[in-house]
Amino acid sequence: MAVSNETFKRLLWWIIAGTRGGRSRGKIILILKERPSNASQLADRLKMDYKTIRHHLDVLLENKLIVKMGEKYAATYFLSPQLDLQYEVFQEIWLKLEKEEKIKK
Numbered sequence: 001m002a003v004s005n006e007t008f009k010r011l012l013w014w015i016i017a018g019t020r021g022g023r024s025r026g027k028i029i030l031i032l033k034e035r036p037s038n039a040s041q042l043a044d045r046l047k048m049d050y051k052t053i054r055h056h057l058d059v060l061l062e063n064k065l066i067v068k069m070g071e072k073y074a075a076t077y078f079l080s081p082q083l084d085l086q087y088e089v090f091q092e093i094w095l096k097l098e099k100e101e102k103i104k105k
Helices: 005-017 022-034 039-046 050-062 081-085 087-104
Strands: 066-069 076-079
Touching: 005 022, 005 087, 022 039, 022 050, 022 066, 022 076, 022 087, 039 050, 050 066, 076 081, 081 087
Parallel strands: none
Antiparallel strands: 066 076
16 A cells, blocks of 8 residues: 655655665665665665664665565565655755765765
8 A cells, every 4th residue: 555655755864864874875876766776785786784683674675665576595575666766855865865875964
C-alpha cells in the first residue's frame, strides 16, 4: 500500500537526514538507482564493512524504500516502486544535505 506524498517525504527525511547512518543509506539509494546490486557489491563500491551495509539494507527494507530478489548472499536489491516513482523527493532531500555539508566545511 502506497503512503501519501507527505508521509513519504517525512519518512525519507527521517531515514536519510534524521538518523545515524542516514548518509550511508542515501549513498546506497544513489547506487541502487543506477544499478541493482547485492550487499557485497555495495560494500565494495562504498568501501564499507559488509555487515554495516547489511544493517543499512535492513533499515531500508523495513521502511519499504528498497526491495530484494533472491535470498542470502545472492539477494539483489532494487529501489521500491514508490521510491522509484518519487525519486525526485529523495533528490531534493539529498541536495539539501549536500548544501549543508558544504556550508559546514
